[in-house]
Structure formats: structure tokens, C-alpha cells
Amino acid sequence: MNLKEKIFEKIKDGKFLSTFCNQCKKHIWPPSNNCKECFGITELKDVDNKGILLEISYSHIVDQKGYFGIGDFSGLRIIGKMDSNIEIGEPISISKVRANKDNKIIVEFDKLY
Ligand SMILES: [Zn+2]
Structure with missing residues (x-):
């Protein structure tokens, strides 16, 4: 492999x-x-599952509508789907990771309380 x-x-x-x-x-x-x-x-x-939200953007692309954020996980920057309730600078975790049919890695973030 x-x-x-x-x-x-x-x-x-x-x-x-x-x-x-x-x-x-x-x-x-x-x-x-x-x-x-x-x-x-x-x-x-x-990948360390505790990170910080650095940036938020909104995607208008069909099938991918919604909020996306860039998270920093021990220096590794990852783009993930997220809810609108997370603000820049807040701690986040990776709640889900999966591969889509095009073999792209899809990550979802959650707010860490
Ligand atoms: Zn090295």
C-alpha cells in the first residue's frame, strides 16, 4: 500500500x-x-483532534452549500465543513472524516466546549 x-x-x-x-x-x-x-x-x-478555527467562509456551490472553516491542528491546516455557531479563534475538533466518491477527504468540524 x-x-x-x-x-x-x-x-x-x-x-x-x-x-x-x-x-x-x-x-x-x-x-x-x-x-x-x-x-x-x-x-x-x-492528526491532533484539537484545533483552533482560523477562518470562515460560505460556499454557494450546489451540493456544497454551507459554512466552511480553516482549522489549525498542531500546525496542520485543514478545511472543514462546520456550523455557523463557531467563531474565529474558538477551539474546534474534527467530528467526522470521510472520503467522497472522487477520493477527496471531507472533514467536519465541531465546536469544542
Ligand atoms: Zn523534517
Whole structure:
């Protein structure tokens, strides 16, 4: 299995993994076998499920109407669907992760209380 297949395999179980460089202590996304900074070999690691909402936008695209946010999860920036009740700077969690039919990763955020 290549990296992408491994990541999608875990998404089926509702787990979100990213590649991580142990030298730089950084998530590498999009997934890569090598760190972009030190070229060291990366490993797969769980994405921290606690983040902060950085930005909010509204999508008018048919089938994708609704609020989207950009969350920072230990330095990894992820776009996710969300409700309108979350404000910028508030703590969020990844409530759902799944792959759609085009093999795109769909993430949903929840407000962390
Ligand atoms: Zn590195």
C-alpha cells in the first residue's frame, strides 16, 4: 500500500492520519514520504483532534452549500465543513472524516466546549 492508500484505509475507520517529520516535529501535508524541509523520512501519525478555527467562509456551490472553516491542528491546516455557531479563534475538533466518491477527504468540524 502506498501512503495515500494507507491514509484512505484509516479514514474508513474514521481516523485521520497525516505524514509527520520527527526531526522537525511537523506534519507534512499533502502526504509525502519525505520532509520538505530536512528531506528526512516521514511517518504516519494521528492528526491532533484539537484545533483552533482560523477562518470562515460560505460556499454557494450546489451540493456544497454551507459554512466552511480553516482549522489549525498542531500546525496542520485543514478545511472543514462546520456550523455557523463557531467563531474565529474558538477551539474546534474534527467530528467526522470521510472520503467522497472522487477520493477527496471531507472533514467536519465541531465546536469544542
Ligand atoms: Zn523534517
